[in-house]
Structures are given as C-alpha cells and as structure tokens.
Amino acid sequence: MKHRMVLRLLPALVLLLVAVAGPLLAPQPVDQPVTIPYGPTGMDGALLGGDQLGRDVLSRLLHGGRDLVISSLVVAALVTGIAAVLGVAGALRPAFGRVVERTADVFMLLPAVLGILLITLSWPQGGRLALVVAAVGLALPYAVRFMAAAAAPVVATGYVEAAVAGGERMWHLIFRDVLPNLRATVLALFGLRFVSxxxxxATAAFLQIGPQPPAADWALMIRENSPGLVLNPWAVLAPSIAIGLLAMSVNLAAGAFSPKAERT
Incomplete structure (x- = not known):
C-alpha cells in the first residue's frame, strides 16, 4: 500500500521540483539568442534547438514552469480551503447551504474563458493577481458543491449531531468534528483543483492574459513558436508535453489520497 502511494506521488514531486528549481538548471541565458531562429536540435549547444528569436528552448522550458506551478498551487490552496469551510458550513446549516448552492449554480453558468476575460480585463493593471482571482472564482462553485456533498454523511453521524445539540460553535464543528474525517477528500480535491x-x-497565458512576452512561460512558448512548428517542433512540443505531464502526474497523486485508494 505505501509503495503504491509512493509510486503515485513520485512523478508529481519530481516534476514540481524541476519546475520550481528549473531556473537554476538552465544551461543557457533565458533571454539571449544562442542560435538562429528555430534552430534545429543540438545547434550551438541548444539541446532542444532555438525558438522564434533563437533563444535556447531548453533553458526557457526550465524557466517557464515556476510561475505556472506557484500560481496553480495558490489557486488550489485557496479554492480547497474556502470550499471546505463553505461546504461543511452549508451541510451543518441547511438554510445557509441552500444559499451557497444556489449562488454556486449561478456562477457555474459562466463559461471559463469568458470569466477569465471579464475578471482580468476589468482588473486594474491585470497581471498575475487578477489571473489568480479569476481562477479561484471559476473553480470555487464546483468545489463548494463537492465538499457539501462529501460533508453531508459526516454531519448526519451521531457524534456530530450530539456536538450540535451540545451547543458547540460553528468553527469547532467545522475544524474539530467534520473536516478531520474528510482529510482524504480534501487532499483529493486539492489535487484536482491544482490540475484545473x-x-x-495556461489557457490565460496562451491568450496573453497574465504573463507577457518576453517572459518565459510554457503556454506563451506554445503560442509564440507555433508558426515555426515545422522548423523546430520541440519549441512547441516540449512545453506542451510539460503541461500535460504536470497535470497527469498531479492527478495521479491526487488519486492516491482518495478514500477508495485508502481502502485498497
């Protein structure tokens, strides 16, 4: 059981470590041309070739994941924490829960891309903070509904009902009686929210909402280098594979914390 969990967690931990520490491992300057535009692999020491300006693709790849990972971790932590509190509070207080669920239903109707554009473009100066706020706002309704459904069976147990009848405060009920019994669910939700x-x-960066050229960012690399896909496909394939592997590995790690995984 423990070995299986380690195998699920290891790929995500390695990729997260490489993404965060990548700038320290970059072999070339991230903003200086080292080869001709869309230079082939291996030319002038560029292992993955050059991008549209001749900059080292590998170095930009190693630099481009840190902001994405940090932003995603912040979003996942905020969404999971807020959803856990609101979802459990809604399960404990049905009247409040109905208000939360109806509000969540309304925000679920907003398309993701439209929500990103509305928030980031109306935010003063936009930037990374606006992107984080947009991502939290878009993910929160789904997470709240998920946590409310997961908390309902726990709230119905005898010891929680006894604590409610005994007059325990709401914060005590949430953090001492309910959430400790939902640890696996909260961890799984955190992993899923990170992937989301x-x-x-990445979608926002591809639309040039948030990080702007000449910043090294995986999604920006895909957008900037797509015209030269035939000349040096690694300028597009490398960041695409990195985003896909990061999402898949974290999703696999999240599955290790699911209640079903704990029973097997």
Missing part, C-alpha cells in the same frame, strides 16, 4: 488551475492559468 494548471489548465486555467
């Missing part, structure tokens, strides 16, 4: 945040942040 990766796609939202």
């Amino acid at each position: 945040a990766v796609y939202v942040v």
Whole structure:
C-alpha cells in the first residue's frame, strides 16, 4: 500500500521540483539568442534547438514552469480551503447551504474563458493577481458543491449531531468534528483543483492574459513558436508535453489520497 502511494506521488514531486528549481538548471541565458531562429536540435549547444528569436528552448522550458506551478498551487490552496469551510458550513446549516448552492449554480453558468476575460480585463493593471482571482472564482462553485456533498454523511453521524445539540460553535464543528474525517477528500480535491488551475492559468497565458512576452512561460512558448512548428517542433512540443505531464502526474497523486485508494 505505501509503495503504491509512493509510486503515485513520485512523478508529481519530481516534476514540481524541476519546475520550481528549473531556473537554476538552465544551461543557457533565458533571454539571449544562442542560435538562429528555430534552430534545429543540438545547434550551438541548444539541446532542444532555438525558438522564434533563437533563444535556447531548453533553458526557457526550465524557466517557464515556476510561475505556472506557484500560481496553480495558490489557486488550489485557496479554492480547497474556502470550499471546505463553505461546504461543511452549508451541510451543518441547511438554510445557509441552500444559499451557497444556489449562488454556486449561478456562477457555474459562466463559461471559463469568458470569466477569465471579464475578471482580468476589468482588473486594474491585470497581471498575475487578477489571473489568480479569476481562477479561484471559476473553480470555487464546483468545489463548494463537492465538499457539501462529501460533508453531508459526516454531519448526519451521531457524534456530530450530539456536538450540535451540545451547543458547540460553528468553527469547532467545522475544524474539530467534520473536516478531520474528510482529510482524504480534501487532499483529493486539492489535487484536482491544482490540475484545473494548471489548465486555467495556461489557457490565460496562451491568450496573453497574465504573463507577457518576453517572459518565459510554457503556454506563451506554445503560442509564440507555433508558426515555426515545422522548423523546430520541440519549441512547441516540449512545453506542451510539460503541461500535460504536470497535470497527469498531479492527478495521479491526487488519486492516491482518495478514500477508495485508502481502502485498497
């Protein structure tokens, strides 16, 4: 059981470590041309070739994941924490829960891309903070509904009902009686929200909402180098594979914390 969990967690941990520490491993300057535009692999020491300006693709790849990972971690942590509190509070207080669920239903109707554009473009100066706020706002309704459904069976147990009848405060009920019994669910939700945040942040960066050229960013690399896909496909394939592997590995790690995984 423990070995299986380690195998699920290891790929995600390695990729997260490489993404965060990548700038320290870059072999070339990230903003200086080292080869001709869309230079082939291996030319002038560029292992993955050059991008549209001749900059080292590998170095930009190693630099381009840190902001994406940090932003996604912040979004996942905020969404999971807020959803856990609101979802459990809604399960404990049905009247409040109905208000939360109806509000969540309304926000679920907003398309993701439209929501990103509305929030980031109306935010003063936009930037990374606006993108994080947009990603949290888009993910929160789904997470709240998920946590409310997961908390309902726990709230119906005898010891929680006894604590409610005994007059325990809401914060005590949430953090001492209910959430400790939902640890696996909260961890699984965090992993799923991280994957969702990766796609939202990457999509926004691809639309040039958030990080702007000449910043090294995986999604920006895909957008900038797509015209030269035939000349040096690695300038597009490398960041695409990195985003896909990051999402898949974290999703696999999240599955290790699911209640079903704990029973097997």
